[in-house]
Amino acid sequence: MPKGAARVLGYLMICQPESQSADAIAKALKMSAGAVSGAVNALSDLNLLHHSTNPGSRRIYYQIDSTFADRVLQMRLAQVRNALGVINDGLALSGADWRLNGLRILYDDYLQYLASKLISSFRNDP
Numbered sequence: 001m002p003k004g005a006a007r008v009l010g011y012l013m014i015c016q017p018e019s020q021s022a023d024a025i026a027k028a029l030k031m032s033a034g035a036v037s038g039a040v041n042a043l044s045d046l047n048l049l050h051h052s053t054n055p056g057s058r059r060i061y062y063q064i065d066s067t068f069a070d071r072v073l074q075m076r077l078a079q080v081r082n083a084l085g086v087i088n089d090g091l092a093l094s095g096a097d098w099r100l101n102g103l104r105i106l107y108d109d110y111l112q113y114l115a116s117k118l119i120s121s122f123r124n125d126p
Contacts, residue, residue, distance in 0.1 A: 001042070004031060008039040009048065012064050019052065019061035047071055073114065080111045 001009075007029055012020065015028070026036045040062050043049040050065045065071070087104045091097065 001046075002039065004035045005039040005042040007031070008036065008062075009043055009064075012049070012062060019063040021059050021061055023059075025062070046075075077111065077114055080107055080114065083107050084111065 008025055008031075011025060011029055012018075020028075022033065022036045022040065025031070025040075026033055029036070031039075040049060040051075043062075044051065048065055048068055048071060049062050051060050051062050053060055084104065084107045087100055087107060090100045091104065094100065
């Protein structure tokens with residue numbers, strides 16, 4: 001994730017009110033309008049932001065999508081699965097390399113932890 005998008009995401013996680021215009025985000029983070037635009041577009045492409053307008057206004061307001069936590073966890077799970085695939089490919093090529101096998105065990109444990117503990121706890125929240 002680009003630095004600007006991470007800054008905008010972090011700000012939208014803590015700001016009040018929850019919905020903020022691009023101008024307000026730019027002012028709060030001392031970012032250019034173009035940088036904020038690129039950041040909200042990147043975050044929107046990842047389905048991490050929701051945008052809306054107020055009646056009678058053309059100004060767009062951004063806020064964190066209600067499925068944010070689950071989406072972030074799904075992305076992390078995909079990254080860990082990809083890493084496991086690379087590690088398993090390395091093991092297939094190199095044989096029983098103790099370093100790769102240790103990484104495989106670590107990543108497999110991490111994947112199981114994320115899948116069983118974190119996602120289930122977020123989905124059970126009211």
